[in-house]
Each structure stands twice: as structure tokens, then as C-alpha cells.
Amino acid sequence: MADIFLIIFYAVMVGPSLLLVKETKTRLVNLKAGKKSLVFLPLTVAGLFGYVLFGLNFLSKVPVLGWSWLGYNIALGPYANEGVWGVLPFLPLLFYMLVHVNYFEEFYFRKNSKRVVIWAFLHIVMGVPVHVALVLLPLGFFYKHIYDKYDVNHSYALHFATNIVIIFSSLASFFFTV
Numbered sequence: 001m002a003d004i005f006l007i008i009f010y011a012v013m014v015g016p017s018l019l020l021v022k023e024t025k026t027r028l029v030n031l032k033a034g035k036k037s038l039v040f041l042p043l044t045v046a047g048l049f050g051y052v053l054f055g056l057n058f059l060s061k062v063p064v065l066g067w068s069w070l071g072y073n074i075a076l077g078p079y080a081n082e083g084v085w086g087v088l089p090f091l092p093l094l095f096y097m098l099v100h101v102n103y104f105e106e107f108y109f110r111k112n113s114k115r116v117v118i119w120a121f122l123h124i125v126m127g128v129p130v131h132v133a134l135v136l137l138p139l140g141f142f143y144k145h146i147y148d149k150y151d152v153n154h155s156y157a158l159h160f161a162t163n164i165v166i167i168f169s170s171l172a173s174f175f176f177t178v
Contacts, residue, residue, distance in 0.1 A: 017097040027099045034157030037146055044139060044162045049169075051135045059131035068129040087171065098163050106156040109140070110147035116140040 020027075060066045109119035120136040139162070147155035 014093055014097050017100040020100045024096075024099060027103050030103060030153045031099070031157050031160060034151070034153030034155070037150060037154035037158040038161055040142075040146065040158055041161050041165070044142065044158060045165050047139060047142075048135070048162070048166065055131075055135070059134075060129060062131070065131035065134070066129050068127055069124070091167070094167065095164075098160060102160045102163060103152075103156045106143065106147060106152050106159055110144045110152070110155055113141070113144070116144050 105119060109115045117137065117140075120133045120140050123133050123136055124130060143155045143159055146158055
């Protein structure tokens, strides 16, 4: 029964992206238009890796901060808790979903600081622990800075690229953890 629930939840989360198939070419053009912002990718990735190296172990042990309704990020698929073979079948759909979702996240949630905070905590719905939502706040404000200084395409391209690095790092962790 739990498997059926997770599959339905995943379909509800990913399904709307499939309705945007006509927008895919436009989103890819938006990514290309914002590619100059990738110069900031080392900053976003370094911040996240710094958190993993220095904060994750401590923050995940704080009871309130370590809470997660799933225990993993549903974006990796309903079988993410089964390891790499539970994740791989969902990667193509995840990449496609991120092409659309990341654009709309940037378009709607970078307009003001209140929306950045809402964006960070909406990640809890995706199954991430509270401490991850807190770590996303500075990242969201950085994306807002890029959005304000340049435009939505730049913050979108940086957000998308950061997510791709996170996905590949997560996959690598399946292979390199004992």
C-alpha cells in the first residue's frame, strides 16, 4: 500500500510537467540564454558541499531539524530508499521535470524575500528534512540576487545546473558509500 501511495504522489508531483511539453523548447532556449550565470555554479556547489561536509552530520541529529516525512527526496523517485537501482529508472523524467519546475520556481519565487522563504520550505513537501530547507534559504537568496541583477533566465540556468550537480553527486554517493 505504501508503494502505491509513493507512486501516486510521485505522479502528482511530476505529472504537471508532462502537460508542458509544448513549452520544452522555450525552456531550453531560456537555459541557453542564462548560461553566462554558470560562472556562479562553483559558489552554489561549494556552499552545498560545505554543508554536507560540515553541517549535515550535526544538523540531521537535531530532532526538529532532522524531521522528514519521507526520509529522502521524492524527486529521486518513489524507490529512492532502495539505492541506485531504485533511482535510475526515474532520472529521465526527473531531468525533464526540472527543465520546467526550475523555471517556474525562479519565475514565481524570486520576486521577493517572502517568496524565497516559502520556496525553501516547500521543499519539505518533497521529503527533504527541515535542516535542508534551512540550508536552501541562502541559496534561494543568491538565486534572487542573480534574478534581480540579471534576469529569470540566469537564475533559472544556475538553479537547473546546481540541481543537476546535486543529482549526479547523489548518484555517485550510492556507488562510493560502503
